[in-house]
Amino acid sequence: MQIILNGAATEVADALTMAELIEQLKLGGRRLAVEVNAELVPRSRFSEHRLAPQDQVEIIHAVGGG
Structure with a gap:
């Protein structure tokens, strides 16, 4: 199926x-914020949240600094 991942069509x-x-995507263990169709998906729901065709997925990496 096709989703839109950070603005790009992805199978x-x-x-x-x-x-x-x-x-x-080899992003396991990183600090991430994830939205699907403009709604935040909590990390605690990652294993149960199933993607659907044409879902708009945005994955944002948290960057620390000081």
């Missing part, structure tokens, strides 16, 4: 979970 497996997408 992913049907019924992929957010946790699976993050692992495929």
